[in-house]
Amino acid sequence: METVLRTLAQLSPILFAVAFLGPVIDQGMQALGLAAPLGVSTLTFALLIGGAWGLFAQMTGRWI
Amino acid sequence: MNAHSLVSADLSTLTDAELRRLELKIARKYSGKMPWRIVIWAFGNLAVWLSLWPLVMSSIMPLWLAFPIATINIALVYLPTHEAQHDIIARPGTKLRWLNELVGHATSWMMIYPFEVLRITHLDHHRHTNDPELDVDITTVAPGPWSAIWTTIRQRQPKAKRSMDYLAALARANRPDLIVLAVLYRLGFIAILGALAWSGYALEALFLWWLPYQIAITYIIFFLSWAPHHPGNERYRYRNTRSWKSSVGNIGSMGMQFHIVHHLHPYIPLHLTPAAYYEMRPILEARGCRLGDL
Numbered sequence: 001m002e003t004v005l006r007t008l009a010q011l012s013p014i015l016f017a018v019a020f021l022g023p024v025i026d027q028g029m030q031a032l033g034l035a036a037p038l039g040v041s042t043l044t045f046a047l048l049i050g051g052a053w054g055l056f057a058q059m060t061g062r063w064i
Numbered sequence: 065m066n067a068h069s070l071v072s073a074d075l076s077t078l079t080d081a082e083l084r085r086l087e088l089k090i091a092r093k094y095s096g097k098m099p100w101r102i103v104i105w106a107f108g109n110l111a112v113w114l115s116l117w118p119l120v121m122s123s124i125m126p127l128w129l130a131f132p133i134a135t136i137n138i139a140l141v142y143l144p145t146h147e148a149q150h151d152i153i154a155r156p157g158t159k160l161r162w163l164n165e166l167v168g169h170a171t172s173w174m175m176i177y178p179f180e181v182l183r184i185t186h187l188d189h190h191r192h193t194n195d196p197e198l199d200v201d202i203t204t205v206a207p208g209p210w211s212a213i214w215t216t217i218r219q220r221q222p223k224a225k226r227s228m229d230y231l232a233a234l235a236r237a238n239r240p241d242l243i244v245l246a247v248l249y250r251l252g253f254i255a256i257l258g259a260l261a262w263s264g265y266a267l268e269a270l271f272l273w274w275l276p277y278q279i280a281i282t283y284i285i286f287f288l289s290w291a292p293h294h295p296g297n298e299r300y301r302y303r304n305t306r307s308w309k310s311s312v313g314n315i316g317s318m319g320m321q322f323h324i325v326h327h328l329h330p331y332i333p334l335h336l337t338p339a340a341y342y343e344m345r346p347i348l349e350a351r352g353c354r355l356g357d358l
Contacts, residue, residue: 002244009247012254013222019258020274023266031267061223 013063017054022047075350087347091329094340098160099152099333106144106167113137113174113272120268131271138174138273138280142288143318143334145171149183150330175277176253178245181234188233190330193304194296198236200229204289205296212290216282284318292323301328306354307341314338321358324348 008015025046029036036045057063075083116134119125147153148168154160168179175182185200192198194205203219203226206212219226234242260269290296292305305327310317322337325344332340341348341358348355 005244005247005251008251012250015251016254016257019254020261020266020269023258023261024270027261027264027266028270057222062218062221064217064221 011058013057014051014054017050017057018047021054022050025050075346078350083347083350087328087344090340090344090347091332093343094333094336095329095331097333097336098154099147099335101335102144102147102333103153103163103167105140106171109137109140109144110170110174116272117268120272121265127267127271131276134272135276135279138276139283139318141171141174141280142284144168145175145179145182146186146288147334148179149186152331152333173249175281176249178242178249180239181230181242181246184237184239184242185230185233188236190327193301193327194293194299198233200226200233201285201289201293202296203229204285205293206290207295209286209290212286212294213282216285216290220278220281287317287320288323291317292320302348302351302353306356307348307358308356309358324353324355 022043023046026043029042029046034042036042053063078086113134116125116130116137120127120130145168148164148171151164153164153167154162155164165179168183172179172182189199189201192200194202196202203224204212204216206215218224230246231243234240234246257269257274260266287310291308291310294306298304305324307322307324310321314321319334319337322341325332325337325341326334329340345355
């Protein structure tokens with residue numbers, strides 16, 4: 001149990017990015033009427049951006 | 065000598081013990097009173113914030129209007145939990161003790177902290193104020209207001225020292241159970257945000273909780289931690305915090321202009337600290353406290 005929790009806590013930047021940041025970017029783009037480039041859906045684009053940012057936070061320990 | 069004659073009295077002739085006696089006499093006068101207003105504040109604030117969710121989700125209230133209200137709600141959460149941390153609403157063993165604990169638990173989760181974690185770490189801050197090794201709030205020290213805001217944001221990053229200091233305080237208190245609970249709260253927060261977001265309410269979750277929390281916690285740390293302890297380099301109990309005149313007034317600075325009274329006598333309710341301060345001021349002056357122009 002504790003190992004699972006520790007692992008999840010260590011992965012929290014990635015979890016946050018996929019669970020929340022991606023959908024926020026997606027729904028934010030839709031609300032503003034913005035289209036994703038290269039013909040991909042806004043959700044795919046948002047998950048790529050959010051995921052990359054989460055990976056950055058995961059590796060560096062900071063979002064900004 | 066009584067407390068009312070202090071203004072004209074020459075306190076420099078009094079001994080340390082005499083000054084202490086006078087100070088305690090004033091402090092006791094303002095303590096032990098049930099602060100009902102903070103209880104009403106706690107539950108009223110919670111009710112308003114909770115009501116925003118159905119109002120926004122059913123399109124009765126626009127999100128742009130709910131966002132500033134939610135930010136104010138979350139900024140107002142900390143003071144009731146702070147009173148409960150210090151047992152000001154009801155001390156252990158008294159009839160209304162359950163209410164003290166209820167206020168603490170009912171408010172702190174909005175800030176994504178278990179009440180007991182806030183209580184233990186905050187009391188540790190009181191014990192070790194400005195100690196570079198042991199004060200859990202030492203990471204809020206910054207040379208000026210803008211750098212204080214930036215430091216607060218930096219200290220909320222995943223690998224920031226502040227989180228480590230909080231965990232260390234819980235470890236010192238021999239409460240590994242609270243470390244687990246704190247982690248569960250964080251993961252639970254992500255799970256709730258994720259569930260809302262993937263149900264189509266990402267912007268609602270962003271503007272009713274996540275962003276208000278980020279703004280509110282910056283504001284709270286600025287006025288409850290940075291400003292009253294600035295520059296944060298003295299540890300003597302009469303010098304480790306201060307009073308000061310805030311440019312946003314007493315309400316705008318959440319009553320923290322009188323933070324020195326809170327540190328010296330943390331059992332005095334928030335709304336009574338100004339009166340206690342003005343009555344105690346000559347003693348504090350004689351003690352060499354940092355009183356600014358208040």
